[in-house]
Amino acid sequence: xxxxxxxxxxxxxxxxxxxxxxxxxxxxxxxxxxxxxxxxxxxxxxxxxxxxxxxxxxxxxxxxxxxxxxxxxxxxxxxxxxxxxxxxxxxxxxxxxxxxxxxxxxxxxxxxxxxxxxxxxxxxxxxxxxxxxxxxxxxxxxxxxxxxxxxxxxxxxxxxxxxxxxxxxxxxxxxxxxxxxxxxxxxxxxxxxxxxxxxxxxxxxxxxxxxxxxxxxxxxxxxxxxxxxxxxxxxxxxxxxxxxxxxxxxxxxxxxxxxxxxxxxxxxxxxxxxxxxxx
Numbered sequence: 001x002x003x004x005x006x007x008x009x010x011x012x013x014x015x016x017x018x019x020x021x022x023x024x025x026x027x028x029x030x031x032x033x034x035x036x037x038x039x040x041x042x043x044x045x046x047x048x049x050x051x052x053x054x055x056x057x058x059x060x061x062x063x064x065x066x067x068x069x070x071x072x073x074x075x076x077x078x079x080x081x082x083x084x085x086x087x088x089x090x091x092x093x094x095x096x097x098x099x100x101x102x103x104x105x106x107x108x109x110x111x112x113x114x115x116x117x118x119x120x121x122x123x124x125x126x127x128x129x130x131x132x133x134x135x136x137x138x139x140x141x142x143x144x145x146x147x148x149x150x151x152x153x154x155x156x157x158x159x160x161x162x163x164x165x166x167x168x169x170x171x172x173x174x175x176x177x178x179x180x181x182x183x184x185x186x187x188x189x190x191x192x193x194x195x196x197x198x199x200x201x202x203x204x205x206x207x208x209x210x211x212x213x214x215x216x217x218x219x220x221x222x223x224x225x226x227x228x229x230x231x232x233x234x235x236x237x238x239x240x241x242x243x244x245x246x247x248x249x250x251x252x253x254x255x256x257x258x259x260x261x262x263x264x265x266x267x268x269x270x271x272x273x274x275x276x277x278x279x
Contacts (some may be wrong), residue, residue: 039148044220
């Protein structure tokens, strides 16, 4: 769990004022922290705002890191603390939509036939990606973060418990509760997991578009930039087709990259003199 000496040295140089080292720290953390924010808040625009605040907190607290955990694990802890206290963002969370309500919502307006409009395959993939995000938003924040850390990011229980500042037993209890709820929902709803379930992504496209949950011709998640060398949309979709469990379907997202313009803005803020850095 403790950091490697090379990582400790990198952070020490960054804290001492080495801008290249600080840039490397930011580069290492920005995409994983963005993916954490995206899974917790649901929408790219909200995740962009959240990761900006998280990165500022991480960098301005670097001097407090003593290598007691890997740098990313420690940064997740900073990010989780921010996200758990964030005001409610998504429609599902603001309106307290339960998984049962979401299931009813998916059944309403489901087309008889698959969508055959422009970019049909891409739009069906956008529905899948947005739907799995919405599933997570139906969980309580405590359940959601446990599920994201344990099942989506596949962190060890000891690391996830440290991030959440709870006992391993408490973490496992939250995780099992979330897993059970999502597994029940997916098996009864999602045709990707169970051929007898009613919902099919290609038959949900037009309804999702009419509700403003996806944008025909302008998908956000299916066209989202990914980390160089990371899992692409096509690779995530191919992986998903081999899976029938809830965790696999929800986990099968591309390795989204934090928007570079936002990261450049963060770097500019950190060097603007507006923040007292690294103390």
